[in-house]
Amino acid sequence: MNLDAKIPEGPIDKKWTNAKFGYKLVNPSNRRKYSVIVVGSGLAGGAASATLGELGYHVKCFCYQDSPRRAHSIAAQGGINAAKNYQNDGDSVYRLFYDTVKGGDYRSREANVYRLAEVSTNIIDQCVAQGVPFAREYGGMLANRSFGGAQVSRTFYARGQTGQQLLLGAYQGLSRQIGLGQVKMYNRHEMLDVVLVDGVAKGVITRNLVTGAIERWAADAVVLATGGYSTVFFLSTNAAGCNVTAAWRAYRRGAGFANPCFTQIHPTCIPQEGEHQSKLTLMSESLRNDGRVWVPQSRETAAKLRKGEMKPSEVPEEERDYFLERKYPSFGNLAPRDISSRAAKEACDDGRGVASTGYGVYLDFSDSINRLGKDTIAERYGNLFDMYENIRGVNAYEQPMQIYPAPHYTMGGLWVDYNLETTIPGLFAAGECNFSDHGANRLGASALMQGLADGYFVVPYTLGNYLASKVPLGEAGKVDPDSEAFRETEEAVREKIDRMIAIKGNRSPRSFHIELGKIMLDKCGMARSEVGLKEAIGKIRDLRKQFWEDLKVPTDTEEINPELERAGRVADHLEFAELMCYDALDRDESCGGHFREEHQTEDGEAVRHDDTYANVSVWEFKGLDQPPQKHVEALEFDNVHLSVRSYK
Numbered sequence: 314m315n316l317d318a319k320i321p322e323g324p325i326d327k328k329w330t331n332a333k334f335g336y337k338l339v340n341p342s343n344r345r346k347y348s349v350i351v352v353g354s355g356l357a358g359g360a361a362s363a364t365l366g367e368l369g370y371h372v373k374c375f376c377y378q379d380s381p382r383r384a385h386s387i388a389a390q391g392g393i394n395a396a397k398n399y400q401n402d403g404d405s406v407y408r409l410f411y412d413t414v415k416g417g418d419y420r421s422r423e424a425n426v427y428r429l430a431e432v433s434t435n436i437i438d439q440c441v442a443q444g445v446p447f448a449r450e451y452g453g454m455l456a457n458r459s460f461g462g463a464q465v466s467r468t469f470y471a472r473g474q475t476g477q478q479l480l481l482g483a484y485q486g487l488s489r490q491i492g493l494g495q496v497k498m499y500n501r502h503e504m505l506d507v508v509l510v511d512g513v514a515k516g517v518i519t520r521n522l523v524t525g526a527i528e529r530w531a532a533d534a535v536v537l538a539t540g541g542y543s544t545v546f547f548l549s550t551n552a553a554g555c556n557v558t559a560a561w562r563a564y565r566r567g568a569g570f571a572n573p574c575f576t577q578i579h580p581t582c583i584p585q586e587g588e589h590q591s592k593l594t595l596m597s598e599s600l601r602n603d604g605r606v607w608v609p610q611s612r613e614t615a616a617k618l619r620k621g622e623m624k625p626s627e628v629p630e631e632e633r634d635y636f637l638e639r640k641y642p643s644f645g646n647l648a649p650r651d652i653s654s655r656a657a658k659e660a661c662d663d664g665r666g667v668a669s670t671g672y673g674v675y676l677d678f679s680d681s682i683n684r685l686g687k688d689t690i691a692e693r694y695g696n697l698f699d700m701y702e703n704i705r706g707v708n709a710y711e712q713p714m715q716i717y718p719a720p721h722y723t724m725g726g727l728w729v730d731y732n733l734e735t736t737i738p739g740l741f742a743a744g745e746c747n748f749s750d751h752g753a754n755r756l757g758a759s760a761l762m763q764g765l766a767d768g769y770f771v772v773p774y775t776l777g778n779y780l781a782s783k784v785p786l787g788e789a790g791k792v793d794p795d796s797e798a799f800r801e802t803e804e805a806v807r808e809k810i811d812r813m814i815a816i817k818g819n820r821s822p823r824s825f826h827i828e829l830g831k832i833m834l835d836k837c838g839m840a841r842s843e844v845g846l847k848e849a850i851g852k853i854r855d856l857r858k859q860f861w862e863d864l865k866v867p868t869d870t871e872e873i874n875p876e877l878e879r880a881g882r883v884a885d886h887l888e889f890a891e892l893m894c895y896d897a898l899d900r901d902e903s904c905g906g907h908f909r910e911e912h913q914t915e916d917g918e919a920v921r922h923d924d925t926y927a928n929v930s931v932w933e934f935k936g937l938d939q940p941p942q943k944h945v946e947a948l949e950f951d952n953v954h955l956s957v958r959s960y961k
Contacts (some may be wrong), residue, residue, distance in 0.1 A: 344566075355538065357744025385552045391600075392460065411758065435770055439532055447471055481769075550593050572748050603690060701714055724755055895941060927950075929945065931944040
């Protein structure tokens with residue numbers, strides 16, 4: 314497996330400029346001869362499709378939702394980072410770069426992160442031009458607020474609906490290209506495999522989720538923008554339909570999977586109520602700007618709060634433990650997500666949790682409301698308060714919210730080089746689908762930044778360079794979907810579907826998913842250990858065996874069949890979960906969201922081992938009955954010096 318990152322020469326602030334100048338170009342009249350497949354229509358996929366269409370390429374864009382507007386990017390709440398320094402508080406491209414590398418616990422590639430920080434400023438201009446209704450100050454300037462892991466205000470936002478507004482902006486551009494005929498949109502189509510012709514990605518196999526038809530699609534290059542895999546935990550902040558299938562099928566075809574154990578637990582989610590839930594609800598990290606996180610200092614008081622014998626407002630100030638402010642005074646309630654989540658878990662494990670289950674802490678706005686007034690808080694977060702009241706039946710202006718950490722974002726993903734190309738030539742990965750920018754922990758408001766950076770400003774350059782360099786004009790647009798490679802791949806897809814239907818067992822796909830999620834959250838969640846991970850691998854293998862012996866799926870495949878869709882995704886999760894545990898077991902250190910209990914300080918902070926693990930773990934598929942093969946990309950830190958990651 315070739316892990317050449319293709320990092321350009323020159324100082325870090327010139328690498329992207331040098332790369333763009335060195336890329337080969339496709340002139341406008343020739344772009345019409347090339348075709349590109351984009352799988353996914355969220356911020357990364359929608360932006361890439363719209364931009365590639367605008368450039369003149371023929372684009373086929375696929376999503377399993379009924380509309381690109383249903384992509385999970387719409388659920389992002391708090392904001393998008395950019396180094397504009399509108400607040401004149403000391404921000405810069407370099408500081409955003411530094412904060413991101415540090416926030417990822419020094420496990421990301423410097424060159425990619427700097428490029429992300431560099432193009433962040435362009436994203437805001439692009440979105441404003443599209444009409445995205447960012448919040449503004451009284452004088453008309455765009456407003457900013459703070460987010461975790463930063464001491465400057467660089468997060469642009471549209472109340473608590475930032476993801477929705479940004480997605481609508483990208484959707485406008487996408488719709489324009491659909492209207493012009495440059496992009497053909499295929500809703501309700503799920504990618505089930507990538508097609509390789511002589512080892513090069515040349516198309517995909519999809520299932521039409523309305524008719525059940527299995528279809529072949531050919532192109533000169535393929536871009537995957539299919540999001541993350543936190544639904545491996547079953548309960549997460551992701552939509553229930555989010556899955557690992559596209560990335561996993563690419564991995565099985567030879568694409569390296571990087572750092573799969575790097576998953577993020579978000580500290581501000583509504584606690585789980587019971588077994589009936591299919592997902593958890595995020596409360597934006599932006600709330601921690603004005604909300605203070607606390608639990609009672611005593612277990613006795615916590616017990617009274619859990620039983621409803623006492624109201625939070627009745628707990629005297631001197632008996633409250635504002636544990637983030639106590640442990641991390643420099644950053645306080647805006648400590649990074651991984652650190653804040655572990656601190657909340659620690660308080661609840663100590664018996665001081667306040668939810669009925671014992672797994673919850675307070676997010677209290679009383680101080681901010683007294684200082685700023687209810688109207689100001691409502692202007693900033695009103696829709697989030699409304700959402701909380703609709704779900705919990707509690708007015709958070711009058712009583713604190715209850716929050717608890719939940720699986721959220723995944724930093725691992727398909728390995729890509731500087732050009733966002735995977736180890737399969739012609740297969741690119743953008744947004745959360747790849748591993749490249751966040752290391753072992755993502756800072757808040759950086760997911761939207763990466764998705765739009767990749768889609769609007771990176772893939773259009775790097776994909777053009779690939780086509781100009783690797784696909785001769787005489788071959789452009791001439792991939793044959795009736796070739797042997799396409800037929801064989803389609804047959805493999807059909808065989809897997811038929812196998813699932815033929816089992817005729819007694820258990821639903823959902824029941825297997827729930828059981829897998831409990832294993833993963835317990836053994837590979839906020840805390841991991843050698844013993845627990847080895848136990849998890851054994852349990853996952855047993856569960857996978859049961860799946861293929863006792864799965865129950867309705868038998869008609871030629872029509873809408875949600876249980877068949879779910880079964881295929883759960884089958885992939887059952888395979889992927891084992892790789893995730895392999896990676897967590899192999900990485901014998903603590904860093905960011907990967908917290909090994911064997912490697913922590915006396916006060917519970919993560920202990921890295923830079924001499925051994927300052928690298929990217931890239932896994933190669935060798936068969937389900939064989940351990941995956943590990944490859945390593947060494948990480949070099951020439952601009953940010955490795956140091957203890959401290960927010961105290």
